[in-house]
Amino acid sequence: MGITFTFVMVKPDGVRRSLVGEVISRLERKGLRIVGLKQLVISPELAERHYGEHKGKPFYSGLVKFITSGPVVAMVLEGPDAINQVRTLMGATDPAKAPPGSMRGDLATAIEENIVHGSDSEASAQREIGLFFRPEELLR
Numbered sequence: 001m002g003i004t005f006t007f008v009m010v011k012p013d014g015v016r017r018s019l020v021g022e023v024i025s026r027l028e029r030k031g032l033r034i035v036g037l038k039q040l041v042i043s044p045e046l047a048e049r050h051y052g053e054h055k056g057k058p059f060y061s062g063l064v065k066f067i068t069s070g071p072v073v074a075m076v077l078e079g080p081d082a083i084n085q086v087r088t089l090m091g092a093t094d095p096a097k098a099p100p101g102s103m104r105g106d107l108a109t110a111i112e113e114n115i116v117h118g119s120d121s122e123a124s125a126q127r128e129i130g131l132f133f134r135p136e137e138l139l140r
Contacts, residue, residue, distance in 0.1 A: 002080065002081075003078060003079060003080060003082075004078070004079070004080075004081060004082045004083060004122065004125075005035070005076055005077065005078050005082060005125060005126075005129065006076070006077050006082040006083045006086050006118060006119045006125045007074070007075070007076060007077075007117075007118070007119045007124075007125050007128035007129045007132065008023075008027065008074075008075045008076075008077055008086055008116065008117065008118045008119075009072050009073065009074050009075070009116065009117040009118075009132075010023050010072060010073040010075075010115065010116055011066070011067065011072055011113070011114070011115060011116060011117060012066065012067065012069045012070035012071065012072060012113075013108075013109075013113035013114075013115060014073075014107075014115040014116060015039075015070060015071045015072060015073060016070055017107075017115075019107055019115060020073050022103075022107065023073075023103060023115065023116055024075075026089055026103060027075075027077060027086065027089065030079070030085055030089060031079055031080070031085075032077040032078065032079040032082055032085060032086070033077065033078045033079060034075055034076070034077060035076050035077065035078050035138050035139045035140060036074075036075060036076035036129075036132075036133045036137055036138045036139070037073070037074070037075050037076075038073070038074050038132070038133075038137070039071050039072070039073050039074075040071065040072060040074065040132075041068070041070065041071050041072070042067050042068050042072055043068070044064060044068055046131065046132075047063075047064045047067045047068050048064060049131055050067070050128065050131055051063045051064060051067070062112065066112065066113065074132045074133070076129050076133055076138055082125075083118070083119055083120070083121065083122065083125055086118040086119075087118055087120065088102070089102060089103055090102060090103050090104055090116050090118050091103060091104040091105045092104060092105075093111060093114060094111045094114075095107075095108035095109060095110065095111065095114055096111075103115055103116055104116070
């Protein structure tokens with residue numbers, strides 16, 4: 001697969017635990033290039049748009065509450081098969097099921113606070129990049 005883009009976010013627990021550098025280091029060592037990077041506190045409105053597909057599910061309000069609980073670091077990454085590369089580096093959503101060597105397997109402590117988010121498809125990546133970045137903010 002060719003060069004693609006994906007969206008990655010270090011969640012509030014990762015920022016709070018000073019793991020931003022570790023996450024970025026792992027992504028860059030894999031050969032992914034950061035083309036957009038910012039730290040922000042997500043508004044409830046942005047969180048609701050970001051997690052819109054989960055609206056109505058029992059865990060939805062908890063997701064919104066958690067993601068707005070502190071600063072996050074949002075990134076756009078570029079590289080060969082970037083979405084799948086990031087998904088592999090992150091590991092399973094549940095850290096107990098994530099393999100050693102993955103970010104969640106090594107660093108996360110609970111499924112509700114699992115350090116990092118990454119787009120799961122090209123459509124999700126495009127949508128999430130558009131939510132968090134304006135085109136002029138990206139290095140292309």
